[in-house]
Amino acid sequence: MHLTRHLLPIALLLAASLSAQDLRVEPPNWWTGMHDTTLQLLVHGAEVGALQVEVEAEGVAVTATHSADSPNYLFVDLAISPNAPAREIELRFTRNGRLVQSHAYPIQARARDPESFAGFTSADAIYLITPDRFANAVPENDSVAGMREGLVDRTAGFARHGGDLRGITDRLDYVADMGFTAVWPSPVLENDMPGWSYHGYAITDYYAVDPRFGTLKDYIDLAEAARERGIKLIMDQVVNHCGSGHWWMEDLPFSDWLNFQDNPEVTNHRRTVHQDPYAAEVDHELMIGGWFVPTMPDLNQRNPFLARYLIQHSIWWVETLGLGGVRQDTYPYPDADFLTEWSCRIMNEYPDFSIVGEEWSYEPAIVAYWQRGKENSDGYRSCLPSVMDFPQQAALIAALQEEEGWDRGLIKLYEALAMDFLYADPLSVMVFAENHDMDRLATQLDGDVAAIKMALTYLATVRGIPQFYYGSEVLLNNDGAPGDHGVIRADMPGGWADDAVSAFSGSGLSAEQREVQAYLRQLLRWRKDQAVIARGRTLHFAPQDGVYVYGRLDDDGGRVAVILNKNTSEVTLPLDRYRELFGSATTGETLDGEVHQLSGGLTVPARAATVLILR
Incomplete structure (x- = not known):
């Protein structure tokens, strides 16, 4: 095109x-x-x-x-x-x-041909970016006259730092070289708010790119440049709320355009009201009708005109940009029947498309409720292909943090994966270790490089669609500022012309930063060509003595074994126990090309993840 x-x-x-x-x-x-x-x-x-x-x-x-x-x-x-x-x-x-x-x-x-709108799948690896903090290619648009928030201040976590759309476009070669096949920027639509406007989730015009990020042409250029490199562009959308600076707030169309329009109340965040058979209606109404925060008015999708407006807004951006997916923010907060209509309209228009919904719950039954194909006891159905696996995220971090016990905490990961019977389509679930709303992976794992590499290996090899957060490949952290979103969304080293350290060129990186970056690059490049990782079934074994073994298998004979060893010494595995996975394979090849003979058992290194392609 x-x-x-x-x-x-x-x-x-x-x-x-x-x-x-x-x-x-x-x-x-x-x-x-x-x-x-x-x-x-x-x-x-x-x-x-x-x-x-x-x-x-x-x-x-x-x-x-x-x-x-x-x-x-x-x-x-x-x-x-x-x-x-x-x-x-x-x-x-x-x-x-x-x-x-x-x-x-x-x-x-x-x-474009409607059939060309192929969404992200388990064959992809997604790179999540906070645009304001990734790269500044156009300093001239850092501050725009007439907008409510003023000049940039890179020393303040809540302020704008100047990253923009062209900055992402200019760094797509790096993204592709790392092995990522999809990029998900947080919202870039206009957020004309007096403060905290950098994050993008308080939209003030659903059809306008925020000029501090660039123009509609810049957004289209990003989509085109990504496609040229085989990278899908995912749009982060928000249908639950808008920003209090939205143009229509001065003249609302209907008396019920917003929930609690005359007397705003903040939501109770009780997301289980959708599934709870005993939930009081007052709790349900406050959950879906309450404002997310006082500066984000809650949209009433039960108003048919607003519902239609939001559906068409989503389709307009899919068609305009040729998107490879949509991520829907705060998924359980809008009206549930609207979410069905919204997701089904999009999927009906683009049958091979992908949408992932954010349900920040650590109970897999709650998350699974929203996925397409799920048979729910209350009869609720949707067309949402993918959900975000927060339960798996919590289990991964807990399993790698815990050191006590015969299994050294790995049972948490094993039992979390066992909950896949709740999902209609586990291969379409999005897995991750961190995102823009939680502590950085390096902070969660106390800077332990061995544990970080195990986490990255797990995400790249377990079932589902892996998502990684920008900068984690060079160990960005928010140490000393737990939970501080402004620090979690730190500037990508090398994204500004005067940066002394650059993740993109490697200049100034420490040995550990280079090690983790090279390791993730190797993992993702390998993963791109592994059909067994994208579509294979999973087989795992209960952890024993600080070792967790799982594998991916397909009908074409592909077999990959992954061994997580948390022990401080190398371990030799009794392969008879794992024969169901290893089968008649005589060798296993690591990502480095090292070949292990399997006839006499398998010795794996201490505190490491070992990936073996079985032959």
Whole structure:
């Protein structure tokens, strides 16, 4: 796909905005040939709710209009024939048959075949990035006149540091060289808030890139550059809440556009109300209706116009960027029936797409409830392909921290994996050791390089879709500031022109940093070509004497054994116990190419993870 094909939509958007400066129309454009041929426009302008709308265009018809509680909104239902020609149509706003205002609205041809929207899978390795803290390629956009938050301050964890979209694009060769096949930046849409705007989760315009991150063209360039390198772009979306600085907060369309609209209350965070057969309705309402924090108004997805708006917003970005996935923030906080509608609309439009939902619960039964294909006792179903495996994350850290007992804590990992019977599709679950909301891996494991390498090995070889957090490959940490998000989301070394240390070039890195970075690079490069890791079944053995053995097997004869040895001395395994995994294999080859003969047992090094390709 050539970049010039994406410049046309931008030009049309600019033309549309210039032709009707007093009207805001969202989505700002749409496409012909979509599976769902209906579209609902949100129109905002002075007294627009009293107007009628006409369209005279082949294949496009107005089927209904809806006024709101505010006179300054009108919702317009369009039907767009699958064969409607791509063109700029004219929306004619009239009163008593007389033209009051017209608006040029782009109906575009789809730039990609719908079947090309392949989402992330267990064959991928995902790199999570906080854009403001990754790389600053355009210092000129660090501060933007007229926005509520002022200059950058790299010494303050809560302030903006200047990272931007072009900074990510410029570092994609590094991402690809490390072996990552998908990149997930936290939200980059406009967050025009007076403070803490860098994180992106308080959106103030659902159709605008925050200018401190760049432009829509910069976002499209990132998507294109990623595709050229075989990297999928995942968009972090938020349908539960917006920022209190959102443009509509001064003139809400309906009296129920927000939950607790007149008297805001903060959510109780009791996420189990969805599954709890005994939950009181008052607790359920406060959970899904309460504001996440006082500066993030809670959106009422039970309002059908807002629900439609949010669904179309998600689809618009998938189509505009050619996304390889969506991560949905705070998944259990919106209305559950809306989440079904939202996920099913996206998956119906893009059957091979991927969405992962954040359910921060350490009970696998709670997490599994939301996944597609799960048979729940209350009958709830969704179309959500993937969920984030917080239970496995907690078990991994606990297993590597604990040193007491005959198994040295590894039973926690074994029993957590045994809970996979709860998931409809364990291969599609996202596994991770850390993210942007929790202490860095190096901090959780007290800087223990051997334990860190074991954690990275586990993520790269266990079932599911592995996600890694930027900078962990060079041991970024938040030591001395536990739980401090501003420190957890530290600047990537080398992302700023005056940085003395660079993760990208290797300049100034310590021996331990280089060791871990090289190790993860080796793991992920190897993983890319291992179908048995991507799709194979899992076999594991109860830990004994500080050793945990598990493997991945497939029907084509692929076999990989992984041995986690927490002992301070090397261990020789009695292979008869593990014959179900090792089978008739006579040798096992490590990632370094070292070949072990298996006839006389297998000796593995102390405090290490050993990966063996069995032959």
